[in-house]
Amino acid sequence: MAHAADPDAHRVHGMGEALEAPVWPPITAAEAAAVIARFPAAGRFAALRWHSPRPFSAAALIDTDRGALLLKRHHCSIRSVAGLAEEHRFIAHLADAGLPVPQGLASDDDASAIAIDSSCYELHVAAPGIDLYRERQSWTPYLSRDHAYAAGGMLARLHEAARDYAAPPRAPAPLIASFTILPAPDPLATAQAYVAARPRLAAFLATRPWQEQLAAVLTQHAGGLAERLAPQPSLWTHNDWHPSNLLWTPQGTVRTVIDFGLADRSCAVQDIATAIERMLNWLDLPQTDAIADPAAVTALLAGYAAVRPLGAADRATIAWLLPLSHLEFALSEADYFTAVVDDPAAAALAWDGYAIGHVGWFATPPGRALLATIRGTGG
Structure with a gap:
């Protein structure tokens, strides 16, 4: 079986039970390195670890010399920088109230997301916890x-x-x-x-x-x-x-x-x-x-x-x-x-x-x- 971070082997959840080829191409190593260079706290790119099977965007866990990060790419017709900022402000409010949520990183222009060509990117510190359900569809019962x-x-x-x-x-x-x-x-x-x-x-x-x-x-x-x-x-x-x-x-x-x-x-x-x-x-x-x-x-x-x-x-x-x-x-x-x-x-x-x-x-x-x-x- 190909390694989970191999873009050629990547499949995503479809509308039914079968995995499908992604609409949005998986994030590449070169792409990840270029994007995180725009985020001063991210560190230097080391490796791609995992591609998410979620279908409406592309996301990957990446390793840097400062730790693990989650990089997410959206087509700008789906999420703009301003649209991503709406949800990031909500996440920041929840974090201030003590809720355990991901920690976002700021870009070199102090924004919570950046646009490059037709894509918008957001970058978060890899959140703590065990991702028990990450390969399961959204309509999935709890294990217990x-x-x-x-x-x-x-x-x-x-x-x-x-x-x-x-x-x-x-x-x-x-x-x-x-x-x-x-x-x-x-x-x-x-x-x-x-x-x-x-x-x-x-x-x-x-x-x-x-x-x-x-x-x-x-x-x-x-x-x-x-x-x-x-x-x-x-x-x-x-x-x-x-x-x-x-x-x-x-x-x-x-x-x-x-x-x-x-x-x-x-x-x-x-x-x-x-x-x-x-x-x-x-x-x-x-x-x-x-x-x-x-x-x-x-x-x-x-x-x-x-x-x-x-x-x-x-x-x-x-x-x-x-x-x-x-x-x-x-x-x-x-x-x-x-x-x-x-x-x-x-x-x-x-x-x-x-x-x-x-x-x-x-x-x-x-x-x-x-x-x-x-x-x-x-x-």
């Missing part, structure tokens, strides 16, 4: 209920740390987990405006009855949701809380929270719903409906509540949100696959499979049982 409990507690700590972070929502960009549709008094009209602002996405969706599809799932699951969400305080959230975005201690607690690429302003219950959505074995559909572990979800909620209380109304709102919690990011994925990389098959999977298809699972017996468990009415 203790892990789920620890993850819930750390998510609550993040929400506590974010309470006084006053930044506005991020500027629109591909692959941002914004939260504008479900809280709106008229979510369908808000979704129509979201799509209209993205011409390539609008052209793609025009080939299918997307408004009728969306109206049907909103009617089924979103009635009264805006009223339920109104009392929820707005705050910046992680928006991609799954086990491979956490680094672990040998004792099974969370050592570091990583990957704030989807972070934006939403609310705590949406972030919790997203964390539960990421625990489901969606890639096992349609072979089986048994894609949930209600006991693990209970553990995550218990871990959260041990740090930050969850009332009955909060749990009910999480259950209402869960079937639609992935909607806005699925639209953003479809936009990425139409406007950035021109992959209509992946765009179709994002809309037909993820945005609409997954909603139907919550009407199955396992889906209804999970919602009952979240509400606290399950057996």
